[in-house]
Amino acid sequence: MTSFIELRSDNSAGVAPKIMAALAAANTGSALAYGGDEWTARLRDRVREVFEHPTAEVFPVVSGTAANALSLAALCPPWGSVLCHESAHVLRSECAATSMFSGGGAIRGVPGESYRLTPEALDEAFAATRWGDPHHSQPSVVSLTLPTDYGTIYSPVQVAAPTERARSRGLRAHVDGARIANALDVLGCSPAELTWRVGVDVLSLGATKNGALSTDAIVCFDPAVSEQLVYRVKRAGHVASKMRFQSVQLDAYLTDGRWLRLAHQANLTTAHLAAGLTRLGMELLVPPAVNMTFARVAREAAVRMEHAGLLFYGAGEGVIRLVTSFQTTEAEIDDALARIETALS
Amino acid sequence: MTSFIELRSDNSAGVAPKIMAALAAANTGSALAYGGDEWTARLRDRVREVFEHPTAEVFPVVSGTAANALSLAALCPPWGSVLCHESAHVLRSECAATSMFSGGGAIRGVPGESYRLTPEALDEAFAATRWGDPHHSQPSVVSLTLPTDYGTIYSPVQVAAPTERARSRGLRAHVDGARIANALDVLGCSPAELTWRVGVDVLSLGATKNGALSTDAIVCFDPAVSEQLVYRVKRAGHVASKMRFQSVQLDAYLTDGRWLRLAHQANLTTAHLAAGLTRLGMELLVPPAVNMTFARVAREAAVRMEHAGLLFYGAGEGVIRLVTSFQTTEAEIDDALARIETALS
Amino acid sequence: MTSFIELRSDNSAGVAPKIMAALAAANTGSALAYGGDEWTARLRDRVREVFEHPTAEVFPVVSGTAANALSLAALCPPWGSVLCHESAHVLRSECAATSMFSGGGAIRGVPGESYRLTPEALDEAFAATRWGDPHHSQPSVVSLTLPTDYGTIYSPVQVAAPTERARSRGLRAHVDGARIANALDVLGCSPAELTWRVGVDVLSLGATKNGALSTDAIVCFDPAVSEQLVYRVKRAGHVASKMRFQSVQLDAYLTDGRWLRLAHQANLTTAHLAAGLTRLGMELLVPPAVNMTFARVAREAAVRMEHAGLLFYGAGEGVIRLVTSFQTTEAEIDDALARIETALS
């Protein structure tokens, strides 16, 4: 019987052992509910230290959709619009949660090379906007998916360009960082350099895809927005009563660079996979920057790969998506490549 | 140095060991995200078995507020109103989350003895309603808090009475069961007998207060409402990506009557506490049915109790609330009573 | 055959002749749509002159419900609450429109003598509020119905008292002035003295009940709120394309004190009616300040009054409501009193 090799999503992975251990360790005695506990206080300090920001606030929430939609609702008035790349997760895969939480805000996708939101695309969108005309949703926030849903990333300079352009017209800036640790690992820059120092007001900080059990988070660099989020997060039902068990995951995640090391393993195995696929003559959509590979594969070959025990998703006609996680090993990738070689021959 | 005795809330407790063990056991291999995993399938079967209902669906969500607000939004049109007791949690402690998720539905508190919603109170509310007049929110759902926020409970007959009255006017019925296990333990009836067999369409099933780590749930007995909830829960950001870790908690919770045993311990220690307080001459607001005691205590005495290391909350002028959890021991209660005796003397 | 005497509502009246004439006069040539016309510009100037406020803005909308709900939504965050008297129209007769437009804001009724919101009632509400606790909707606006739904009024001092108390806790102030002209006529004060000079931020200016054809308005004294209203009013579909025909009604209404004269006639005929009813031995709920009378009448007598051709509404057990309008004449009231005398005998 063939064993399976998991390449569907980093969401399919389990929980990092140190995070599980931290959870077990936190299960001691009693603690104030709803965030009035010492673990949550410690997490706040950790976030401020890791992001080098004295007033940053952190709000654990149970999903990336919640982090994105609540962040954007706090930045975008009901009559505003969020500008993002046309491939963005907030536009395509969150069932318009942002429109609901913002009271009817619009989400507008714009084109851009390598799936990135560029200042040029913003210029075009701004030029097409009738500013101040209430017949039209007013551009209010830019949202960058970093890494993008196609695994490309933004350097700090590439973040700064659209956020500056945005700020010049009064827009705020949000980053959907569901996999931001993977980008940080590659870029080698600090979390601050990829976020608030280049104009980002609020970050959706992914953790679940990279080893946490039940929590992502909003990291907010603007105290006025944080004040709103206190209420928005609560009435969305995202304030866990036993908050300490959400906070401790995030604290363990951010401690001693653990998030970066976990992401590094995912990035490394994807690099190994991509090199192997290229060697096998497979065409990649883009060179994978982080832990996602998009490859052109004929339908028949894809079916044979599935029969060989590879678990992966299609990503449109003739394209498959392969994702590694912190749990993926080099040995698994070697095994996968061997099976693919057989499947293709 | 004085040690503390935790009587603030069952939310302050930790995670039941068996649930922690189940979490650790689920952390093996990979699993499809967003509920496409075997743990979630098993949970659905478990819920159907425990509630003896062949088409019940279960939606893990991260808080009771989420469970309540999403359930009620699925049952109440935007122009409708939810009728509940004037002390209900959905009315007083959820920042109008139900109004947000329902698109502006109203929540109306009505009076009722022992904090219960009664058919008589519904009759009055119905009589005061201009049915079909669009100037007025139309009563659409009744919501029973069971146990109530003051620790009283409804028997199956007491549930049936208002839900029948509601149904006769076309209203649906919801139970906020944040502590329903505690009621089931006392009543000795089956989960079915306290819910769908007495007219309940949707149940907010509490688990966090009684030993889970990060999840409560919606249990829905009406397939048409379940279809809506699939979307409502997702766009509220309450579909955890690593759903298996939410599902496995609930499955362990409901297995082999564990939820009832955990609740039993909480109820037992409260009974012990209440007997002791009465012996000490303290007046109780209502005889505690489950794990909450409300006692009349002069401000000075309350302060002395705090100084003695008792952790508890005030509940209005001259009243304190003491709550036990599955973790509370008889020894702790004995200790608490001894300290109170000293404090009062 | 008996003729009818209209005392159901000032909403049942027609259009004041001068307003009809102004409409006909505006039907000349072409004009920019959506408010870019000269009539709308003139209306803005008129409002600034009449209210003696240099930056007031006016937004014609088609109903009082729209004026109230949009005003309150602009003043109240989604997690906020509107405090009003428990008899207020915004609470009881607008199908929670304010909750919808505000994204789920709460509307809270508080008691108060003579149907007025008092600083004492606010003090109690504030004392019961857990400020800054996201479990609870945060009091954000006070809304005064002036005149109240029971025809009582607030003097400038009685407006100032709750708005000051409100402002001291950071709340904004709104007046539902569906019949404010009737109050101004009685009080003899200026529009400014009853609104922004005593702390009112936004006024719902009623016109339809007092002679307009199809428009009420929002008058906003805070430029920052006005900026929001531009968008809120538009996306609620309340920007009439042929705005000139809404603006010209309001302009004619406010010109040369016409609104006050129209209201005076309604007030006068009610005073005449009330005196007559008292003479006939009928008990009034409150001495009518403006154009509404509430009288205690046994059911049988009420039926006889209806048979005599009087059109009026019940207002709860044993109480009837009689409302006059700008069209009501003294002769009609004499006729009504004669019929009532016969009916009661």
Place this chain on the structure above:
Amino acid sequence: MTSFIELRSDNSAGVAPKIMAALAAANTGSALAYGGDEWTARLRDRVREVFEHPTAEVFPVVSGTAANALSLAALCPPWGSVLCHESAHVLRSECAATSMFSGGGAIRGVPGESYRLTPEALDEAFAATRWGDPHHSQPSVVSLTLPTDYGTIYSPVQVAAPTERARSRGLRAHVDGARIANALDVLGCSPAELTWRVGVDVLSLGATKNGALSTDAIVCFDPAVSEQLVYRVKRAGHVASKMRFQSVQLDAYLTDGRWLRLAHQANLTTAHLAAGLTRLGMELLVPPAVNMTFARVAREAAVRMEHAGLLFYGAGEGVIRLVTSFQTTEAEIDDALARIETALS
């Protein structure tokens, strides 16, 4: 001094004399408010007769945006999406009002020749949809703008094709008929043949652009949807208190084919204009089917036309839009053409 010729919008026109006369005639005696009057009853009968539909209901509202957004909100669940042509008014010019009223529904534009929504475009949208996957807004309604914002129209067959395709996947169908009278005039079909007989559930019936003073309307052919609209329209503040004055406009508009005659004049003058422009060598974007002409004009020429007293709007780079109304005369068009000839030479 040069006189102006109005070609900016049919919104710039005034009120048709017969409608003004009907308004004056309705200003007699008293009438029940909020639609309980005889004019509103008569309007309902008129709509049923004109549309040959025994259960159609009509809801006067103050704007086309209100008619569209409220109709679509009644047809589209919060997690649904509205599919329309990418040039549709509901997508581009209503500040996402539909998203607000629907509780966060999405509006999706799709391409299509001549600005029409086609079954082929729906097929593509349906193929790209993950049906039943709550990550994605579910297509729930199609909305056809008829005539389109570029003045093209749909024949009954062209309406039937997309509505059938829509119905086959469970979607409902809406027509934004802001200028539907203009289309009916050209097509020569009956109102029924262009709406419910070809699958349309709800129609936004434009009247303001074609001679009414302050009202458009929703015409609903599905009684279950009408039941919802009773509440949705009220809590949007679109139930005018003196409803008779809205209803009487619509009744006069629909009586004796008046709406078609008014539209005919607008269509006729545009045909005259278009023929003239073609004669002058001007390129038209599409041959005008109704009362709108889009012509390619160099910027300089456009400026000269403006200086010559023509009032019109730009419609993107190098394109101008000329719109006639029921008030436009042949003489005005002759004058306009003469001025344009001079301006271009």
